Amino acid sequence: MPNRGYILAVIVLILDQISKYWVLNIIRLPEIGGIDVLPFFRLTFVGNIGVSMGLLAADSDLARWLLTSATAGIALAVALWLRREKNAIDIIALGLVLGGAFGNIIDRVRFGYVVDFLHFYWETHSFYVFNLADSAITLGVILLLARALFASTDTNDGKARDA
Numbered sequence: 001m002p003n004r005g006y007i008l009a010v011i012v013l014i015l016d017q018i019s020k021y022w023v024l025n026i027i028r029l030p031e032i033g034g035i036d037v038l039p040f041f042r043l044t045f046v047g048n049i050g051v052s053m054g055l056l057a058a059d060s061d062l063a064r065w066l067l068t069s070a071t072a073g074i075a076l077a078v079a080l081w082l083r084r085e086k087n088a089i090d091i092i093a094l095g096l097v098l099g100g101a102f103g104n105i106i107d108r109v110r111f112g113y114v115v116d117f118l119h120f121y122w123e124t125h126s127f128y129v130f131n132l133a134d135s136a137i138t139l140g141v142i143l144l145l146a147r148a149l150f151a152s153t154d155t156n157d158g159k160a161r162d163a
Contacts, residue, residue, distance in 0.1 A: 013106075
């Protein structure tokens with residue numbers, strides 16, 4: 001039976017790409033710029049040439065392919081980690097990260113940028129514009145960090161020691 005983390009990664013990848021297809025081809029968000037959905041949420045098109053939150057802008061072909069290669073390398077490391085992982089929470093977390101990474105890699109290869117469109121804000125405070133892949137990656141990293149922080153590292157014969 002295939003690792004459930006890989007199945008989750010494929011589901012995340014498909015949902016991410018469907019959402020981006022919808023934004024680009026159905027509602028044509030780049031042409032209209034934005035759609036107000038709720039008083040704190042709007043669909044806003046951003047072609048993100050950088051990494052998370054637009055940092056490290058890859059503003060040349062060389063930088064774009066270096067960033068894509070680095071991301072692919074990280075995705076490969078996550079895929080290999082997932083292959084040997086036994087903990088259910090870590091499998092879910094790594095599946096989320098892997099699926100999100102591949103969703104953004106596909107964008108960089110196809111368009112030269114990542115399609116971002118989910119924009120939350122509060123009054124005059126605007127949060128970053130992101131996509132479903134970014135959300136999956138963030139959730140996966142939070143799960144991994146939470147497991148690392150709350151896992152007992154002090155063991156005695158494989159059992160947690162009483163404090």
